[in-house]
Amino acid sequence: MRVGIVCPYSWDVPGGVQFHVRDLAEVLLARGHDVSVLAPADDETPLPAYVVPAGRAVPVPYNGSVARVNFGPLSAARVRRWLREGGFDVLHIHEPATPSLSLLACWAATGAIVATFHTANLRSRAMSAAYPILEPALEKIGARVAVSEDARRTLVEHVGGDAVLIPNGVFVDRFAVATPREDWRGPGGTLGFIGRLDEERKGLPTLLAALSQVVAERPGVRLEEAVEDLAPEVRAAVTFLGMVSEQDKARLLRTVDVYVAPNLGGESFGIILVEAMSAGAPVVASDLDAFGRVLDDGRVGVTFPTGDTAALGTALLGLLDDPARRAKLSAAAATWVRRYDWSIVADELLAVYETVAAGAGAVGEDVGRPWRDRLRR
Numbered sequence: 001m002r003v004g005i006v007c008p009y010s011w012d013v014p015g016g017v018q019f020h021v022r023d024l025a026e027v028l029l030a031r032g033h034d035v036s037v038l039a040p041a042d043d044e045t046p047l048p049a050y051v052v053p054a055g056r057a058v059p060v061p062y063n064g065s066v067a068r069v070n071f072g073p074l075s076a077a078r079v080r081r082w083l084r085e086g087g088f089d090v091l092h093i094h095e096p097a098t099p100s101l102s103l104l105a106c107w108a109a110t111g112a113i114v115a116t117f118h119t120a121n122l123r124s125r126a127m128s129a130a131y132p133i134l135e136p137a138l139e140k141i142g143a144r145v146a147v148s149e150d151a152r153r154t155l156v157e158h159v160g161g162d163a164v165l166i167p168n169g170v171f172v173d174r175f176a177v178a179t180p181r182e183d184w185r186g187p188g189g190t191l192g193f194i195g196r197l198d199e200e201r202k203g204l205p206t207l208l209a210a211l212s213q214v215v216a217e218r219p220g221v222r223l224e225e226a227v228e229d230l231a232p233e234v235r236a237a238v239t240f241l242g243m244v245s246e247q248d249k250a251r252l253l254r255t256v257d258v259y260v261a262p263n264l265g266g267e268s269f270g271i272i273l274v275e276a277m278s279a280g281a282p283v284v285a286s287d288l289d290a291f292g293r294v295l296d297d298g299r300v301g302v303t304f305p306t307g308d309t310a311a312l313g314t315a316l317l318g319l320l321d322d323p324a325r326r327a328k329l330s331a332a333a334a335t336w337v338r339r340y341d342w343s344i345v346a347d348e349l350l351a352v353y354e355t356v357a358a359g360a361g362a363v364g365e366d367v368g369r370p371w372r373d374r375l376r377r
Helices: 016-030 072-084 099-108 124-138 148-156 172-176 204-217 246-256 269-276 289-294 308-318 323-340 342-362 371-375
Strands: 002-007 034-039 052-054 058-064 063-070 090-094 113-117 143-146 191-192 223-226 256-259 285-286 302-304
Touching: 002 016, 002 063, 002 072, 002 302, 016 034, 016 204, 016 269, 016 342, 034 072, 034 099, 034 124, 063 204, 072 099, 090 342, 099 113, 099 256, 113 148, 143 148, 143 342, 148 285, 148 289, 172 246, 172 269, 172 323, 191 204, 191 289, 223 256, 246 269, 256 308, 269 285, 269 289, 285 289, 285 308, 302 308, 308 323
Parallel strands: 002 034, 002 090, 034 052, 090 113, 113 143, 191 223, 191 256, 256 285, 285 302
Antiparallel strands: 058 063
16 A cells, blocks of 8 residues: 655654654554655755755744744655655545644645544644634544543534544653663662653652652662753752663663653653553653553652642652552553554554545645635635
8 A cells, every 4th residue: 555644843852742743653664554644844854765855944833842843845845845745545634723733734635534633632723713714624524533541521612513533642662672771770770761851841840859859768769861050969860861862761761660641731652651551661650641642640650749749759759668569550450452563543543544445535735715715715
C-alpha cells in the first residue's frame, strides 16, 4: 500500500505528534508498505529518506505550548505537488484542524483520507470559531481516529461526528530491554522527569517543590532533571541531562526507581507514562483524566491531586520506601502496556486504511476553490 502521511508540526522539534508519525512511518516501511511523510522542515534539515520537507515552520502559542507550523501559499503549492506526485492509496492526516500542512492537505486532496486527532482541549474557543472554515475539509475525511477518549471528546464537542479510538504506539520491547545506567542512580533512590523546561503545564515546579520534602526524609535521593535557582539542598539532589537521545531516554527510564509526571493539564494521552511502564519504572502522575486512563485508574500506577506538592511528596516517599509495591506495580504495568505496542496499534490503523481505501478510491487532487477562497468563508 502506498501511504502518504502529513505531520503538521516541525520535524526537527521534539513532540508527541512528530514521534508518533515517525514511528508509524517506520513500522509501515518495515512491513513492506511504501510511505512518504510531508512535514514542516527547512530544505537543509537532515531528514529520513521518507520525509519530504515543506518549508520552514513558524512558532505559534497553542494549548499551553508552542506549535511550530507551516501555512501559506508556498506551503499550499508544496502540498499540491506532493499529492500529485505521490500516487497514494491512502492519505493519513494528523491534526487536520491545525492551521498547518494538515489542513492544507485536507483542502487539497480527495479520495481515501484518514485523520488522527491528538489534541485534548475541551474549552477551545479557537476551534469552535474556526469550524466554518474547517467544515469543508473535515467532511472529506473517510475515517476519524482519536488517540484517547479526551481527544475524542474534544472532536465531538467542537466539530461533531465521532472517531474510533486507536492509541499512540510504543515500541514496548525497546524500553523493556534497555540497559540501566548505574552512574545515574542515587543512593537514596532515583526519580525521573522528562519534559520541556519552558512549558509550565509539564509541572516541573510542582515536582521541585515536592522534592524538598523527599530530600529531607531520604538523603541521597536523586532527580534526573534540573533548573536553575534551586535551594542548595535540592540542587545537590538534581542532575540535568539536557536533550537525550531515544536510546538514552530508554536507559533513563530503566534506571529510575520512580518516574514522575506532575503535569498540570493539556494532555490527551500520556505517551511518556507508557514508555516508563514499558521500561519497568513505577509511575507517579497527576490525576488528569488522560493519565488516569493510561494508568488503568490507579491499578498500574499512582496518582495524586494535580498541583498538590505535599501529596506528591507523600506519594514519592511511599513508593521509594516500599520496594515490594514498586515491583507489584511494575509487574502489572508490564502486561497492561502491551495494548499500546506498535504491533497492535499498526494492525488497527491498517484495518482503517483498508476500509477507507476500498470505499473511496485512490487519493487525488481537489481542483475546486483555492485555499485562499476557503479562508474567506
